[in-house]
Amino acid sequence: MNDWRRFTDTERIAYFSMEIGLTTEIPTYSGGLGVLAGDTIKSAADMKLPMVAVTLLSRKGYFKQSFSKEGWQVEEPVQWEPEEMLELLPGKTLVTIEQRDVKVQAWLYRVKSPTSGELPVLFLDTDIPGNLPEDRKITDHLYGGDRAYRLKQEIVLGIGGARLLRVLGFQVRKYHLNEGHASLLTLELLNRHRRPVEDTWDERASWDTYKVQEKCVFTTHTPVEAGHDRFDYDLVEKVLGPIIPFPLLKELGGQDELNMTMLALNLSHYVNGVAKKHGEVSQALFPGFEIHSITNGVHPFTWTSPYLTTLFDNYLPGWANEPELLVRIDLIPDDEIWEAHLGAKAYLFQYINEVTNGAQLDPDILTIGFARRATAYKRANMIFTDPEKLLEIGDGKVQLVYAGKAHPNDDQGKRMIQEIREQANFFGDRLKIVYLPNYNMDVASRLIPGVDVWLNNPLRPLEASGTSGMKAALNGVPNFSVLDGWWIEGHIENVTGWSIGPPPTEVSTDVSTTDEDVKDLYKKLEEVILPLYYQDKKGWIQVMKSAIGKNAYYFNTHVMMRRYVTEAYLR
Numbered sequence: 001m002n003d004w005r006r007f008t009d010t011e012r013i014a015y016f017s018m019e020i021g022l023t024t025e026i027p028t029y030s031g032g033l034g035v036l037a038g039d040t041i042k043s044a045a046d047m048k049l050p051m052v053a054v055t056l057l058s059r060k061g062y063f064k065q066s067f068s069k070e071g072w073q074v075e076e077p078v079q080w081e082p083e084e085m086l087e088l089l090p091g092k093t094l095v096t097i098e099q100r101d102v103k104v105q106a107w108l109y110r111v112k113s114p115t116s117g118e119l120p121v122l123f124l125d126t127d128i129p130g131n132l133p134e135d136r137k138i139t140d141h142l143y144g145g146d147r148a149y150r151l152k153q154e155i156v157l158g159i160g161g162a163r164l165l166r167v168l169g170f171q172v173r174k175y176h177l178n179e180g181h182a183s184l185l186t187l188e189l190l191n192r193h194r195r196p197v198e199d200t201w202d203e204r205a206s207w208d209t210y211k212v213q214e215k216c217v218f219t220t221h222t223p224v225e226a227g228h229d230r231f232d233y234d235l236v237e238k239v240l241g242p243i244i245p246f247p248l249l250k251e252l253g254g255q256d257e258l259n260m261t262m263l264a265l266n267l268s269h270y271v272n273g274v275a276k277k278h279g280e281v282s283q284a285l286f287p288g289f290e291i292h293s294i295t296n297g298v299h300p301f302t303w304t305s306p307y308l309t310t311l312f313d314n315y316l317p318g319w320a321n322e323p324e325l326l327v328r329i330d331l332i333p334d335d336e337i338w339e340a341h342l343g344a345k346a347y348l349f350q351y352i353n354e355v356t357n358g359a360q361l362d363p364d365i366l367t368i369g370f371a372r373r374a375t376a377y378k379r380a381n382m383i384f385t386d387p388e389k390l391l392e393i394g395d396g397k398v399q400l401v402y403a404g405k406a407h408p409n410d411d412q413g414k415r416m417i418q419e420i421r422e423q424a425n426f427f428g429d430r431l432k433i434v435y436l437p438n439y440n441m442d443v444a445s446r447l448i449p450g451v452d453v454w455l456n457n458p459l460r461p462l463e464a465s466g467t468s469g470m471k472a473a474l475n476g477v478p479n480f481s482v483l484d485g486w487w488i489e490g491h492i493e494n495v496t497g498w499s500i501g502p503p504p505t506e507v508s509t510d511v512s513t514t515d516e517d518v519k520d521l522y523k524k525l526e527e528v529i530l531p532l533y534y535q536d537k538k539g540w541i542q543v544m545k546s547a548i549g550k551n552a553y554y555f556n557t558h559v560m561m562r563r564y565v566t567e568a569y570l571r
Contacts, residue, residue, distance in 0.1 A: 004089065004108055007120045008169040012050045013569055015040065016161055016175065016182035018153070019062075019142055020055040020121060022111065024442040026085060027061035027078040028123065030142055030405070031373045032467055033221055035441060036557075037178055039299035039467075041121060043557035045113040046301075046321050049565065052170055054161040054182075056153060057082060057107060057125040058142040065405045065438040071421035073374075073406055073414045077141075082107050086123060093163040095155050098239055102135045103128045104160040106168065114301075115321055122164065124156055143407070151231050151239045154260070158184030159243070174569050176217045177268065180229055180260035186212055186252075186267040187243050207248055209267060217568045218268035220261060220291075222464050223281045224377065229260040265289050270568040275486045277504060278464040294567065295486055296465040297560035300326075300552070303471040305449035307343035311336055323556045329549035334541045341449075341476060341544065348450025351443075352401065352434055359434050361399050366533045369451030369477070371403035371439055372468055374413040377459045380404065381416050384423050385518045391431055393526045397534070399432040401451055403439035444468070449475035453529065456481035457500055457517060473497075473551035476544035480529065482517060490551045497547060498524050 017037040021029030029035060037053070044051045061078030068074055086107035094101045107123040126138045138152045162185040165172060175185060193211040221227065233246070236258050243249075253263040265271055265286055272292040273279035279293025301320040304312065312319045315332045319325040342363065349361050361367065372378055380402065383390060390398075402420055406413030417435065424433035436443055448454065454472035456463070456479065463485040470486060472479055478497035481487045483504045491499055501517035532540050 004087065004120065005169065007052065008171065010050045011171040011173045012052045014161075014165055014170070014172045014175045015044075015051055015053045015178060016157065016185060017053065017055050017178035018157060018181035019058070020053060021441055022109065022121065024440050025080065026109070027080055027440070028055060028058040028142060029441075030062040030407075032465075033179060035444075036296055036298075036467055039297070039302060039557045040178075040561065041111050041119055042113070042299045042302060043297075043561045045111045045117040045119045046115050047558065047561060048113075048115065048117040049119075049561065050173075051119050052165070052172075053119070053121040054157070054165070055121065055123055056142065056157055057123040057127075057139045059125070059127060060140045060144075062142045063405070063408065067417075067421065067435075067437060071418040073417055075408050082123065082125070085109065089122070089168060091164070091167045092128070093160060093167050095160045095163070096241055096243075097135065097138075097152055097155055099241060100132070100135075102126055102138070102156075103131050104156055104164060106164050122161070122168075124160055124164065126156060147231060148235060148239055150229065151235060154181050154184055154229070155240060158182045158186075159188045161185060162188040172215070174217055175215055176219070176564075176568075177264050178219055179221050179227075180218075180264050183218075183253075183260040183264040183267075184240075184243075186216060186263060187249075189215060190244055190267075203245070204248065207244065209252070212267045213269045216264070216268040217270045217272075217564075218264040219272055219274065219294075220264075220282055221274055222462075223278065223285055224462055230254075231258045231260075233257060261286075270571055272568070274465040275489065277461060277484060277488050281461050281464075292567065294560060294563045295489060295555065296467050296470070297555050297557040298467050298470045298474060300474065300556050300558065303445065303448070303474050305340070305344040305347075305445075305475050307340040307347075308449070308475055311340050321558070323558055324553050326553040327549050329545045332545075334538065334545075337476060337544060338537070338541055341452075344449040344475065345451075348401070348446050351446045352436065355436060356434060359432070361401075361432055361434065365399050365432075366397060366453065366530060367451045368398060368400050368453045368455050368480070369402075369447055369472070370400065370455045371436075371444065371447055372456075374404040374406035374417050375410055376412050376416065377462045378404075379457050379459060381419050381423075382457050382518060383455070383521060384420070385515075386522070387423070387426065389522055391427065393522060393530070394431050396430065397530055398525070399434075401434050401436065401447060403436040403443055403447055405439055444471070448472050448477065451477060452533065453477065454479050454481070454497075456487070457521065458482060458484060460484045460501075460504060470551070470555040473547040473555065476548050478543050478547050479551075480521075480524070486555060490555055492546070492550065494528070495543065495546045496550050497543065498528060500524070 019029040019034030021034035021038040063075040109121040189212045273282040300323040466485040
């Protein structure tokens, strides 16, 4: 089947991301970064934007999560068959790893939109006969292995991806680096645009960095140090080799070690953070660079509960491709909004009953949801700081639903999950707590619309954006969050939800936790949220509608993509 070649007829934006979450059946994502990438591609397809996405195949996925009897996270490989969902494309390319040639091939997935838009996603794969056994495993595990394994993956993604696009005949207008994992593609472009030395009589001048900059857009997603890949030059020399002269590589990527973020910053004409606050924090982290901000979004149709989708279709036709129509949410009667929410809540509770040991949650009790990557700065356990106080406030009035995976090497994150599961035993039936296993897109689509409040309390200012809160708003679930990331822009106190702690002031990432957040969380839960939920149903529904009409109408990937087109791609 050669109809894929029509994708090569148009000049495209090449969107590179280490992970892309398109569907649960293709488990090539770990969390927010990948799901955002998938939402980006879906909106681009809806809007018929000329894009092609490039990612790794991750044959064994991220991992499947379960729990031991002690509540400790257990990881198992995810088995899936690319042949069942993807098309193997003709043509291969080579990358040099540890001084040997490694073959790279691409599998095609077609993202199809109801608007008739269709976009290609290329999944890169090294499991090819002729490659050494260790090289065939490079594209097995997302974020697996040691530093050498990570560097090999980034060689395949950046250099292999850029080469395969050329081999397959794609015309590229701009390269969009979604995080620094793909930064090595800039080195491939440097080689591609190098001028003959005799034209310049200067070795450095022959490397046309300006030409590469014109082609590249870079989005940084986190101020957390661990999110910026760094590699010792000894390792770089061993694994990557002299793809460009090392003095030039050090000039562009850092003198002491290869900083992938720095490499992307130096070789991109447009750089952005993923919320206004995150742009400011990134600017402080990387002085000397002009860093803009384009706030993340979520794909409207993907993340809206089927119960609400029906309502929106009836009252706001066209909303899925024109989410700005959600601003007219008041056209929908209150009782129909509430009935749709109760439907989503019942759907979640049925799922909880199925995947746990028959856990029974009460649909009449305020249900708080918390689901994201289990890592220390997210503070998933903060609400349990004073268990007695929480029980005093929430006895018979609150129940909690958790989900989220810890990185396999993050024992601190695993201990936090274990602690939350232990809290469930402590509180018993007086304040029920459920921790759902194996958080993924499917679980999220059930969990987020089915809770009453979405809790988010990371250390400020480490939450770059926080797209789960946008998914909640889309479903009329109010946010209860610290003022960080997107919530600074979306928050209107007592209108779209509630804040936790003081207003944002920090630009530095040198953060320290205080009791202020905990005190404010308990105070607002007891004095504002619970009375509103139990005593003023009309007022509660108004907050739900405001979350949709004042947040979801704007914080979506359709709006986000229009900004990328006008501010980054067309520049």
